[in-house]
Amino acid sequence: LEEPLGFDKLPSMSTIDRIQRYSSTACRPRVDDMGMGNRWIEGRDCSTSNSYDEECHDYMSESFPWKRHTRDKSQGDTLGRRTSSLGRNHMMFGNGCDKWYFPEHQYNPKCNDKDRRDTANKYLKGIPKFVKIVEVGPRDGLQNEKNTVPTSIKVELIRRLVASGLPVVEATSFVSPKWVPQLADAKDVMANVRNLEGARLPVLTPNLKGFEAAIAAGAKEVAVFASASESFSKSNINCSIEESLARYRLVALAAKELSIPVRGYVSCVVGCPVEGAIPSSKVAYVAKELYDMGCFEISLGDTIGVATPGTVVPMLDAVMAVVPSEKLAVHFHDTYGQSLPNILISLQMGISTVDSSIAGLGGCPYAKGASGNVATEDVVYMLNGLGVKTNVDLSKLMLAGDFINKHLGRPSGSKTAIALSRVRADASKI
Ligand SMILES: CC(C)(COP(=O)([O-])OP(=O)([O-])OC[C@H]1O[C@@H](n2cnc3c(N)ncnc32)[C@H](O)[C@@H]1OP(=O)([O-])[O-])[C@@H](O)C(=O)NCCC(=O)NCCSC(=O)C[C@@](C)(O)CC(=O)[O-]
Incomplete structure (x- = not known):
């Protein structure tokens, strides 16, 4: 192993085109059960269950362990928020200004919740809700x-x-x-x-x-x-x-x-x-x-x-x-x-x-x-x-x-x- 593989050594492709193809609007094939046989799935389906949809999302308490001792209990455990404004195959982000959610240096008390949510959804939707x-x-x-x-x-x-x-x-x-x-x-x-x-x-x-x-x-x-x-x-x-x-x-x-x-x-x-x-x-x-x-x-x-x-x-x-x-x-x-x-x-x-x-x-x-x-x-x-x-x-x-x-x-x-x-x-x- 001498050198990392460079773009010059790749098979012909347009990387940027392909990355764009998998941008936030792409849909994924629907989820199928694990099984022994072949499971060919026709077409693409936006109604996959393994994505952020209308459910609200409970962040696990261990997400930000360094903040555990400063947590404001009044904020409750659920940081995600129920919303139905976006389609089913989207990751939804809750209150982005939450003190518990963001490390101190990112915390901006004047930030606009909606803007931050929109930004998160713009760049991160498409990511599955369970891995x-x-x-x-x-x-x-x-x-x-x-x-x-x-x-x-x-x-x-x-x-x-x-x-x-x-x-x-x-x-x-x-x-x-x-x-x-x-x-x-x-x-x-x-x-x-x-x-x-x-x-x-x-x-x-x-x-x-x-x-x-x-x-x-x-x-x-x-x-x-x-x-x-x-x-x-x-x-x-x-x-x-x-x-x-x-x-x-x-x-x-x-x-x-x-x-x-x-x-x-x-x-x-x-x-x-x-x-x-x-x-x-x-x-x-x-x-x-x-x-x-x-x-x-x-x-x-x-x-x-x-x-x-x-x-x-x-x-x-x-x-x-x-x-x-x-x-x-x-x-x-x-x-x-x-x-x-x-x-x-x-x-x-x-x-x-x-x-x-x-x-x-x-x-x-x-x-x-x-x-x-x-x-x-x-x-x-x-x-x-x-x-x-x-x-x-x-x-x-x-x-x-x-x-x-x-x-x-x-x-x-x-x-x-x-x-x-x-x-x-x-x-x-x-
Ligand atoms: C495939 C073989 C067996 C061919 O090895 P061979 O020497 O071509 O096999 P053979 O059929 O000529 O048999 C030679 C001897 O091995 C015995 N033998 C034959 N098969 C078995 C067996 N299943 N279990 C126990 N013993 C076995 C067989 O009975 C015989 O014993 P001897 O008569 O000399 O006493 C050998 O090359 C081998 O075991 N290779 C495995 C290597 C390995 O495990 N590599 C790491 C895997 S990690 C990987 O692949 C990548 C992955 C998965 O992690 C993902 C990633 O990172 O990309």
């Missing part, structure tokens, strides 16, 4: 760790992540222990978490052998992982893209018989450490193949973290032409610090599922130079700030992060976790 976070820390986060993490620590981490309210926690991988020794204890991890309630616990399976082992260990959901780069496919799973798709068709068939949902990953969706820029058409092709074989959701992975919003837009645009947006997830690594803007633009384009990793753990053993995944704490903090619900308790999430950081003996990779722990430390001195 599903898929926590990949115990798998993607730990797979690259050199020192073996004991099974008991992995199990406790999964427990804490589930307790924080995360709806999906990827637990481990049933891959060859020769390839990923860190996850050789997949069976033991599953034995300890298989009955945990409150979250789905998918596991990675690279072939039928892995699928069978996962099911025997009690997995109720699996994920297959293809690549948009031939070179990465070879180095990651030792086969070509077509060979991997053939293997995954077998996994999908076996899973369908058992009614096991299969998630599909596409890695290197923007760049590959060997091949450089990856054409969006290739990403769309692999995503559609996974969707057609029955994957209920396709996660688009910027495996080496080179994407910027300028490269995410044409990639998503190409994929969304063949797979409905509500069946897509984004998976960013933070090598160049671009994950949050990449997530934001993805949300604006209609994506409502985001992968992230506690404390920013991660990196792929077969993608040199790739740094950690975007930190879950940072994603939750941004979404809280946007008024987007996740059902995740940021304080509990941070405790899960502290737990694994302590074990690994290094500071958090989450800027939010570092900043909030300082705020709390300072506050405790007052």
